[in-house]
Amino acid sequence: MxxxxxxxxxxxxxxxxxxxxxxxxxxxxxxxxxxxxxxxxxxxxxxxxxxxxxxxxxxxxxxxxxxxxxxxxxxxxxxxxxxxxxxxxxxxxxxxxxxxxxxxxxxxxxxxxxxxxxxxxxxxxxxxxxxxxxxxxxxxxxxxxxxxxxxxxxxxxxxxxxxxxxxxxxxxxxxxxxKGCVRLRVVVRGTGAHASRPDLGVNAILNMARVLPELAAVDVSGPSHPLLSGATSTPTVISGGSALNVVPDACAVDFDIRTVPGQHAGEPAARFQAVLDEAARRDPAFRATVEVTYDRSxxxxxxxxxxxxxxxxxxxxxxxxxxxxxxxxxxxxxxxxxxxxxxxxxxxxxxxxxxxxxxxxxxxxxxxxxxxxxxxxxxxxxx
Ligand SMILES: [Zn+2]
The missing domain is CATH 3.40.630.10 (Zn peptidases)
Structure with missing residues (x-):
């Protein structure tokens, strides 16, 4: 040839x-x-x-x-x-x-x-x-x-x-x-208020800051694969707040998770949800959601x-x-x-x-x- x-x-x-x-x-x-x-x-x-x-x-x-x-x-x-x-x-x-x-x-x-x-x-x-x-x-x-x-x-x-x-x-x-790739977006909701009266609001950035280390520590590992290293997870993008003088009512963090064969997006999402549920149990003012925004097998x-x-x-x-x-x-x-x-x-x-x-x-x-x-x-x- x-x-x-x-x-x-x-x-x-x-x-x-x-x-x-x-x-x-x-x-x-x-x-x-x-x-x-x-x-x-x-x-x-x-x-x-x-x-x-x-x-x-x-x-x-x-x-x-x-x-x-x-x-x-x-x-x-x-x-x-x-x-x-x-x-x-x-x-x-x-x-x-x-x-x-x-x-x-x-x-x-x-x-x-x-x-x-x-x-x-x-x-x-x-x-x-x-x-x-x-x-x-x-x-x-x-x-x-x-x-x-x-x-x-x-x-x-x-x-x-x-x-x-x-x-x-x-x-x-x-x-x-x-590996595959799953992206999760966690959105923490707060209550807006004038920045001079933070006591009247719920600061979404502060609540995200409290829960973020726990989310970053979530064990995403799946079945071991002879040719691949373990699954990984890391936060990549954060956004929150709307004005310098307003208590932020929302803060979002995106996580990039690289999965291994045998894992599906629902698994890490469920583990993240468990962390958010636990945070809400500790603090009734804590409100957050997690959604899968990207899913490649x-x-x-x-x-x-x-x-x-x-x-x-x-x-x-x-x-x-x-x-x-x-x-x-x-x-x-x-x-x-x-x-x-x-x-x-x-x-x-x-x-x-x-x-x-x-x-x-x-x-x-x-x-x-x-x-x-x-x-x-x-x-x-x-x-
Ligand atoms: Zn390419």
Whole structure:
């Protein structure tokens, strides 16, 4: 299978140069690049408008029809914003220097998208047929609300998927499990009053301050997982009060909780509720609520699933070394797509995980080409 390294790097450069920061998440322009490249290569391509200026792209390489199952590649079209720190190089310049391609999304994950699509182009060109279809889903919105993945699932786009590889950066490690993410918002209610007469009000900030250490100490641990560290919880955003001369009647704190397989959002929420109930029992003026504002499931495929071995085998064939199997702390679109479908899923992609979402994000051009070669070999290893 011949993968053209210049073509992979050139496509990654084109994708980086088309801004698709989320927010706002206007991925339609970068989606058009994929549509054009896939169409020119003779691959079937379908665009699905999830919202105005937001388009999922599905690319399909038809198989021989001997197997109804499809081999699915998955990635996202959006990136995080560039942040406020100064970059050494233009974040949308896609310059190549020191053997690296620099820019927002180079690692997370326009590099992975370019490698996956280039692999499908290479298979198509080779004329070799696979028993079933190879499909690439390039989705909008992963960095904020997984809108593209939710749309794909709801529209039946995962029907027939037999295996899924998500091309998020793993440093070319084979990741079979990652944590989920639950966000809880605790709102403490008080009673407003003139700040000169605090005795007439109930200060929501003070009541939050009393209960916050207890909430932060809530044990969120779940079942232990061989590849993942324990669940974590930390408060990330606080807001309260409306004016310098008014006793605050509300104070809200958001918690970010990273869950492990076997845990559901209701568990930490119930433990938080118990703390709030106890605070209300101690002080009848204490009023608070907790709600789940975000819920992404953990993902886990057994270490001995054939897909993990297939990815290791394809990587070994290309790289000359067998990558280890591990877990990841971040979550991906697989949080939406894998648990309800049960499709064996591996996260495998180029790029240094520590450079995700960072200033001066960059990826090795050699690694991009290597990833494309692994992706091109992989479907033949699976079938
Ligand atoms: Zn990503």
């Amino acid at each position: 011949i993968v053209d390294a210049d073509e992979v790097v050139g496509l990654a450069q084109r994708l980086v140069r088309v801004e698709s920061c989320n927010p706002p998440g206007d991925e339609a322009r970068v989606a058009r690049v994929l549509v054009e490249v896939a169409g020119a290569a003779g691959l079937e391509v379908r665009a699905d408008e999830v919202a105005p200026d937001r388009t999922n792209v599905t690319v399909r390489l038809a198989g021989a029809g001997e197997d109804a199952r499809a081999f699915v590649y998955c990635g996202h079209l959006d990136t995080v914003t560039v942040g406020s720190a100064a970059w050494t190089r233009d974040p949308f310049g896609a310059e190549i220097a020191d053997g690296m391609l620099w820019g927002r999304g180079a690692v997370d994950m326009k590099g992975g998208l370019a490698a996956m699509l280039s692999a499908m182009v290479a298979i198509k060109r080779s004329g070799r047929r696979l028993p079933g279809d190879v499909v690439l889903h390039a989705l909008v919105g992963e960095e904020v609300d997984c809108a593209g993945a939710r749309r794909l699932l709801a529209s039946g786009g995962m029907t027939g998927a037999g295996w899924m590889v998500v091309g998020e950066p793993t440093g070319m490690r084979v990741v079979v499990a990652h 953990p993902v886990s495929t057994p270490v001995d699933d054939p897909l993990a071995g297939a990815v290791q085998g394809a990587a070994e064939e290309v790289l000359g070394r067998r990558p280890e199997v591990g877990g990841a702390a971040y979550f991906t679109d697989a949080s939406v797509l894998q648990p309800p479908t049960g499709v064996p899923t591996v996260i495998f992609g180029p790029g240094d995980v520590s450079l995700m979402h960072q200033t001066d994000e960059r990826i090795g051009v050699g690694e991009l080409a290597d990833a494309a070669r692994v992706y091109a070999a992989l479907p033949f290893t699976v079938w």
